[in-house]
Amino acid sequence: MYDTLSKIKADAWLAVLPEQLEQAFDNSKHGDLATWFNCMAALPTLVSTHTQLDSAAICIGTAAELSTLQHLQLHKNLSNLHPWRKGPYTVYDIHIDTEWRSDWKWLRVKDHITPLSQRTVLDIGCGNGYHCWRMLGAGAKAVIGVDPMLLNVMQFLAIKKLYGDAPVHVLPLGIEHIPAGLKAFDTVFSMGVLYHRRSPIDHLLELKDTLQSGGELVLETLVIDGKLGEVLLPEDRYAKMRNVWFLPSCATLESWLKRCGFKNIRLVDVTSTTVEEQRSTEWMRFHSLQDFLDPNNLQLTCEGLPAPKRAIFIATAV
Numbered sequence: 001m002y003d004t005l006s007k008i009k010a011d012a013w014l015a016v017l018p019e020q021l022e023q024a025f026d027n028s029k030h031g032d033l034a035t036w037f038n039c040m041a042a043l044p045t046l047v048s049t050h051t052q053l054d055s056a057a058i059c060i061g062t063a064a065e066l067s068t069l070q071h072l073q074l075h076k077n078l079s080n081l082h083p084w085r086k087g088p089y090t091v092y093d094i095h096i097d098t099e100w101r102s103d104w105k106w107l108r109v110k111d112h113i114t115p116l117s118q119r120t121v122l123d124i125g126c127g128n129g130y131h132c133w134r135m136l137g138a139g140a141k142a143v144i145g146v147d148p149m150l151l152n153v154m155q156f157l158a159i160k161k162l163y164g165d166a167p168v169h170v171l172p173l174g175i176e177h178i179p180a181g182l183k184a185f186d187t188v189f190s191m192g193v194l195y196h197r198r199s200p201i202d203h204l205l206e207l208k209d210t211l212q213s214g215g216e217l218v219l220e221t222l223v224i225d226g227k228l229g230e231v232l233l234p235e236d237r238y239a240k241m242r243n244v245w246f247l248p249s250c251a252t253l254e255s256w257l258k259r260c261g262f263k264n265i266r267l268v269d270v271t272s273t274t275v276e277e278q279r280s281t282e283w284m285r286f287h288s289l290q291d292f293l294d295p296n297n298l299q300l301t302c303e304g305l306p307a308p309k310r311a312i313f314i315a316t317a318v
């Protein structure tokens with residue numbers, strides 16, 4: 001990964017990254033970290049030749065390659081990394097049926113973006129890296145994801161240990177840890193992050209700052225139906241989430257992108273999130289979308305706000 005950053009001349013990040021990682025992986029900061037590392041250490045070290053990155057589930061290995069005991073232990077160690085939110089993955093025929101059908105989002109995105117072949121990609125708020133693997137499968141030269149939630153990073157590291165060496169990396173960092181002015185990446189994805197940011201304009205400017213001139217932004221976020229200038233700022237929670245800030249209309253979001261200096265702005269998809277796409281499973285046993293909607297009207301959240309609808313914009317940084 002350091003090599004990738006060096007090649008794209010992201011020197012300002014290289015200079016601070018070792019210390020950022022040391023701090024993020026500081027055992028004293030997260031009570032579960034040692035347990036998670038033990039789960040990882042117990043994963044089989046064999047690297048399977050059966051891998052697939054362009055199917056709905058990221059696939060690694062077949063059950064026949066493991067002994068019954070190894071298979072049971074693998075299932076247990078992966079289960080210990082509960083809750084699995086983004087996926088699906090199928091490892092050694094264990095199907096990790098995640099809360100989200102993240103493959104559906106990828107299907108909505110993939111045909112609209114500049115082909116990733118030979119591009120160095122940054123995925124902001126990448127969760128456990130499911131889409132990073134799909135980006136690699138789509139031919140990216142290298143993919144770096146960042147996500148501040150350590151469990152996400154541990155899930156990624158578990159999958160990567162099973163997959164073997166690959167130019168895909170997930171760092172336990174937020175966008176705020178990426179130094180200003182990098183202008184290094186060919187494509188940057190920000191999917192499901194903008195509404196978590198208190199300052200959406202700053203988020204867009206920070207994304208632009210990671211892209212080299214001519215680079216592509218892929219932005220996916222919650223939107224509302226409405227006219228130019230309309231934006232929802234929930235009074236309190238949104239679909240029980242505490243950290244939701246701005247939900248613009250598509251026209252408003254387009255105007256924000258314009259104002260931030262993006263060009264060639266295209267709205268390529270608007271889709272309501274269904275309880276088929278986001279739901280509780282054996283691998284994510286907590287409440288999910290169904291529990292966050294008004295039981296009498298699935299068009300509304302339990303707070304009476306418009307139910308989740310997501311838009312995908314693509315734009316060019318100049």
Ligand SMILES: Nc1ncnc2c1ncn2[C@@H]1O[C@H](C[S@+](CC[C@H]([NH3+])C(=O)[O-])CC(=O)[O-])[C@@H](O)[C@H]1O
Nearest residue numbers: 124125126127146147148149174175191192193196
């Ligand atoms: N400051 C931050 N910097 C970076 N990431 C952050 C920050 N704050 C929260 N996150 C991370 O942003 C992710 C948002 S989920 C989208 C995942 C994937 N992209 C998806 O499109 O499926 C939302 C959703 O479910 O759509 C979480 O993993 C947070 O930890």
